[in-house]
Amino acid sequence: MFDALDHVILAVRDLEDATRHYATLLSRSPSWRGDHPGWGTANVLFRLNNTYIELITPYGDGPLGRTVATQLDRRGEGPMGLAFATSDLDTAHAQLAANGLEPSPVAPGLGRDTDTGQVRRWRSVLLPDTRTRGVLMIAIEHESPDRLPEAQPVGSKDAIVSGIDHVVVHTSDADAAIALYHEGLGLRLALDRNFPDWAMRLVFLRVGAVTVEIAQPLRDAQLPARTDQIWGLSWNVPSADAARTRLAAAGLDVSEVRPGHKPGTRVATVKSGTCGVPTLLIEAAEPA
Template sequence: MALGYLLIQLRRAITLGRAFSCCVRHAVRDSQATATQTDPHNPVRHAEFVFDALDHVIVAVRDLSDATRRYATLLSRSPSWRGEHPGWGTANALFRLDNTYLELISPHGDGPLGRTVAAQLDQRGDGPIGLAFASTDLDTDLDDVHARLVANGLEPPPVSRGRGIDAGTGMVRNWRSALLPLIRTRGVLIIAIEHEAPDRLPEAAPVGSADAIITGIDHAVVQTSDADAAIALYRDGLGLRLALDRSFPDWGMRLVFLRVGGVTVEIAQPLRDAPLPPHTDQLWGLSWRVPDADAARARLAAAGVDVSEVRPGRKPGTRVVSVKDGTCGVPTLLIEPG
């Protein structure tokens, strides 16, 4: 897809206030060479290591059963987990993929997290609300991460323990986490997490042909009114690596790519006036990897999902498909890597 077309569609989507999949796939090499493409007025700083993995992506939904069915179709997988969080006021369904997992979350009972999710749903409806990051360094635990977040000015609350119970099997998962204050994360729900036994969450079992399933996440898109402030959060506060920072005046967009654990967090800022809150970002869209774009498109079309035709991606050799419904308000792109 032409870069100009993608950027025009992103600007239109922001202006109209509706979701359109703009997840731009540049030919960004995961190498030090990309650092030369950053804004000379915003040079790369080497923040102290904090996170090296995107643990999971959080999508808020009102009807958890319906959302689970829709994502089982989209991903071509059975859910890994269906359960609830005693004391937190939420229920969830999880789909573990190759490089992260998807959490569909809904208010259930009363609790602090449930109230936060309910507020997000009241404000925006179903859609993506948060990112959970982790450290895979065996010599770094969540207490170390917490201390670094404090040093970076993000004011995390004390680490708390969490517990999830699978409704079908009774299996229990435990973790420790810290939910960063929304005032420090520009409105995006950001969680630092450490699982006591990560393998207790099984892979989401594939259903059907292996070449048509979704294997993992490629990138997550965050809309912002201030890319510099977003860089200060994700690079300087959370320690993600800045791979690309480029403005496109002809299309009125600035795009920033940050890398963590083989996944890209993409920041998109309109250069012209747009109806975005001045101090708030919004997790917007997701792009998923598929082995074969044609097979994935045919599978979804046969299931009654509205999908685009397969088209070339921006990066040479890649092929992409837009998913236009069945995503619970998440602008969604499928990418076949080159």
């Protein structure tokens, strides 16, 4: 049903400040600065090699702006939504409806770049949060994908962020989350395993070149039974050492590089400058 994780939506209070933070984190310049006439939001986009990140804030009045404002009031800045890409939204809409997810009618969308005046158009449907366990979730079909350029690297290519490795979603009910993401959305189920040493059940689902990781504590679950929360982002980097050195020189609080849980990977944790998003940098294992 879906070709990719189209983008991850981060709610921010100060768009310019958040843009500076993410330009530093990613070592890239923004792809797009725009607004959504009638929706009550403004945004900045960074397109990477396998998805893009959307920083969004209330701007004027509109239904999406009110949703973002509610997120900021309740949870503060951080990840709030996932958009899944399809090349055939009408067919996807029918399948989502058949799967009981009650998608909204297909609606046209329009974004305008405030620097260049360029316009991007798309069609999308919104899934009600009563069916998505509280996560803002969108299905989208782009009508002008050539309008969003790559977020251009700044500085050494060894030290940039190249893409998203995985998105972490916290849940109190992994079985219900599997029913949503695997059975409802059609994401491929790659792993479902308990890790007693970490007191976690982890479920990995794949869509395009990105993993959605569902994490359920094996004890002391803190989320309401029917609510999930997008929690953190893990980013691919060519060199963990180069990325860590760059971020530390920029004044960010970043851990030392250490071995990752996946054999052969190397990781570092970014502890500041992420707008409230738990953030991990991952250097992939060398091919065998």
